[in-house]
Amino acid sequence: FEIARLGIGYIPDDRRIFADLTVEENLEIVRHVTRRDGRWTLERAYQLFPLLAELREKRGAGLSGGEQKMLAIGRALMGNPDLLILDEPSEGLSPLMVRTLIGAIRQIQGEGVTLLVADQNVKFARRIGSRGYVMDEGHIRFAGSLDELWANEHVVRRYLAV
Numbered sequence: 688f689e690i691a692r693l694g695i696g697y698i699p700d701d702r703r704i705f706a707d708l709t710v711e712e713n714l715e716i717v718r719h720v721t722r723r724d725g726r727w728t729l730e731r732a733y734q735l736f737p738l739l740a741e742l743r744e745k746r747g748a749g750l751s752g753g754e755q756k757m758l759a760i761g762r763a764l765m766g767n768p769d770l771l772i773l774d775e776p777s778e779g780l781s782p783l784m785v786r787t788l789i790g791a792i793r794q795i796q797g798e799g800v801t802l803l804v805a806d807q808n809v810k811f812a813r814r815i816g817s818r819g820y821v822m823d824e825g826h827i828r829f830a831g832s833l834d835e836l837w838a839n840e841h842v843v844r845r846y847l848a849v
Contacts, residue, residue, distance in 0.1 A: 710743045
C-alpha cells in the first residue's frame with residue numbers, strides 16, 4: 688500500500704485481488720489505506736465498469752479473469768493515483784474484454800491520469816499509447832512516439848515482428 692500512498696496505482700499481471708473480500712470491499716480497502724481524496728469514488732469506479740456494480744457482493748475468488756482485471760484497475764483508481772502502471776493488462780482476456788479495457792483506459796487518460804503500460808500485445812498497445820519504448824535485456828533499445836517506432840524498420844523487424 689506504500690506505492691498507493693505515493694500516488695501510484697499498480698495493476699500487476701496476476702491482478703492480486705483479495706479473493707475472500709467482495710468486489711465492493713476490494714474497492715473500498717484502498718481508500719481507507721491511502722487517505723487520498725480525489726475524483727475516483729466507488730460510484731466513479733462503477734461508472735467506469737458497470738459490471739462491477741452488478742457484482743458488488745460477489746467475492747473476488749468467484750470472478751472471471753476479465754472481471755478480476757476490472758476490479759484490480761478500479762481498486763487502483765480508488766487510491767486516486769497520478770500514475771497508473773499496468774503490467775500485461777490484455778493478457779488472457781477475451782477480445783470483448785480487451786475492447787472494454789481499451790474504452791476504460793481511454794476514459795482514465797481523459798481524466799489526466801498518466802499511464803505506463805507494459806504489454807506484449809502490440810495491437811493493444813498501439814490503440815492506447817502515444818509513446819513507445821522497446822526494452823531488451825534490461826536496456827531501452829528505442830524510445831519515441833508510436834509513429835517513430837513504426838517508421839523504424841530495424842526496431843520493428845528486430846523486436847516487434849512475429
